[in-house]
Amino acid sequence: MVPSASRTEGVTVGVEEEFLLVDAVTRRPAPDISKVLGDVQGAAGDYAQSELHQAQIEGASPPCHTLDELRAELTNVRIGLVEAAHNHGASVVASGTYPATMGRSGMLITANQRYESMAHENRQPAREQLICGCHIHVSVPDPELAIRAMNRARRWLPCLLALTANSPFWEAQDTGFDSYRTEVWSRWPVAGPPGAFDSVDSYHELVDQLVGCGAILSRAMAYWDIRPSERYPTLEIRVADVSPFVDNAVVVAALARALIMWCLDQPDEPPPLRPELLRAANWMAARSGLSGMLIDPLDGTSAPARVCINQLLNLLGPSLDAMGDRKQVIGLTMEILMEGNGAVLQRRAFDRRHQMVDVIDAVTLSSSGLPTSLSFETAGTSPSTGATV
Numbered sequence: 001m002v003p004s005a006s007r008t009e010g011v012t013v014g015v016e017e018e019f020l021l022v023d024a025v026t027r028r029p030a031p032d033i034s035k036v037l038g039d040v041q042g043a044a045g046d047y048a049q050s051e052l053h054q055a056q057i058e059g060a061s062p063p064c065h066t067l068d069e070l071r072a073e074l075t076n077v078r079i080g081l082v083e084a085a086h087n088h089g090a091s092v093v094a095s096g097t098y099p100a101t102m103g104r105s106g107m108l109i110t111a112n113q114r115y116e117s118m119a120h121e122n123r124q125p126a127r128e129q130l131i132c133g134c135h136i137h138v139s140v141p142d143p144e145l146a147i148r149a150m151n152r153a154r155r156w157l158p159c160l161l162a163l164t165a166n167s168p169f170w171e172a173q174d175t176g177f178d179s180y181r182t183e184v185w186s187r188w189p190v191a192g193p194p195g196a197f198d199s200v201d202s203y204h205e206l207v208d209q210l211v212g213c214g215a216i217l218s219r220a221m222a223y224w225d226i227r228p229s230e231r232y233p234t235l236e237i238r239v240a241d242v243s244p245f246v247d248n249a250v251v252v253a254a255l256a257r258a259l260i261m262w263c264l265d266q267p268d269e270p271p272p273l274r275p276e277l278l279r280a281a282n283w284m285a286a287r288s289g290l291s292g293m294l295i296d297p298l299d300g301t302s303a304p305a306r307v308c309i310n311q312l313l314n315l316l317g318p319s320l321d322a323m324g325d326r327k328q329v330i331g332l333t334m335e336i337l338m339e340g341n342g343a344v345l346q347r348r349a350f351d352r353r354h355q356m357v358d359v360i361d362a363v364t365l366s367s368s369g370l371p372t373s374l375s376f377e378t379a380g381t382s383p384s385t386g387a388t389v
Contacts, residue, residue, distance in 0.1 A: 012063035012139045013257045018132035020093040029055035029106035030090040039084035054108040078369030096167025096181030096241035100356040100389035125187040132242040136256040137234035143200040152263035155297035157239045158285035164240035165289040166342025178289030178343035193278040194224035244371035251332035258319035
């Protein structure tokens with residue numbers, strides 16, 4: 001089905017990316033968020049904000065209509081963050097987890113009433129949330145339509161996770177997962193794929209119940225992989241790891257937008273998949289990324305990740321065409337399928353010398369907003385010296 005003009009007109013997409021801050025010499029988590037954030041906001045407005053941990057920072061694009069616009073915005077945000085961090089002896093790292101041993105500096109909570117309350121209520125899980133995701137906002141002004149699209153989109157989100165998985169290491173160990181961030185994130189009481197909802201009222205009723213019983217502190221802590229945003233007239237897709245490459249964020253944002261558009265144009269609800277199956281699908285995508293099996297979103301059987309992703313591309317073809325994105329999205333997706341996701345990049349960096357510093361350097365952003373791995377990958381050595389991780 002070709003999306004109607006009313007569905008495609010003015011459909012924007014925005015991206016929020018979370019990054020780690022590390023000391024430029026030691027590569028240890030650098031709790032410099034207040035200094036770095038002050039520089040960024042003083043120079044360029046409000047595209048950056050703090051996160052739960054002092055060694056984290058978030059950059060965000062404005063709503064964008066085209067992929068070229070989104071790419072330019074994300075690149076400028078990354079460059080601004082890198083420059084601000086550099087002024088305070090820090091580097092910006094694009095990894096879903098901090099690969100080396102976290103230590104005390106990696107557990108420091110940002111001085112903010114909300115974050116401090118979260119840390120007090122959740123203790124160790126909060127202290128260990130030094131993880132970074134990529135959140136995509138697709139404009140859906142009608143709340144009821146947003147719920148309908150959320151119900152239909154849930155089964156396809158493991159494909160987006162497999163493409164973006166970028167966190168194989170935790171506490172200096174290879175976890176065997178491509179996205180261990182997903183496993184750490186799942187410790188929150190409201191995380192992972194949401195259930196289906198009959199209406200926007202039923203959604204709000206459940207979230208209010210969760211707040212009322214004390215499971216979460218506020219509505220903002222409904223951390224499902226897809227949810228109506230509390231701040232914007234958007235659906236927020238929260239399943240992806242942050243990526244070292246801007247283009248990976250761009251292609252996943254394009255796929256997320258096309259998926260929501262496709263969901264809005266479907267006349268009938270698909271046959272339901274049980275919530276247990278959806279959780280298992282997430283777990284399989286986090287474990288194996290692009291190299292293993294996923295749960296086929298169409299019939300609930302197992303299928304290679306690449307088969308499921310190709311199914312998704314075929315399904316979304318008309319929506320991608322409607323936005324003029326098909327050629328670019330297919331090209332970028334094929335590139336990820338050939339080169340591997342971020343987890344492949346991190347493991348390749350570790351295999352050179354079996355040093356965690358090489359992993360960190362491989363996903364550290366340079367002054368261009370791209371990972372420094374591009375500059376030394378062919379040389380076979382890391383540019384790092386004197387690091388202590």
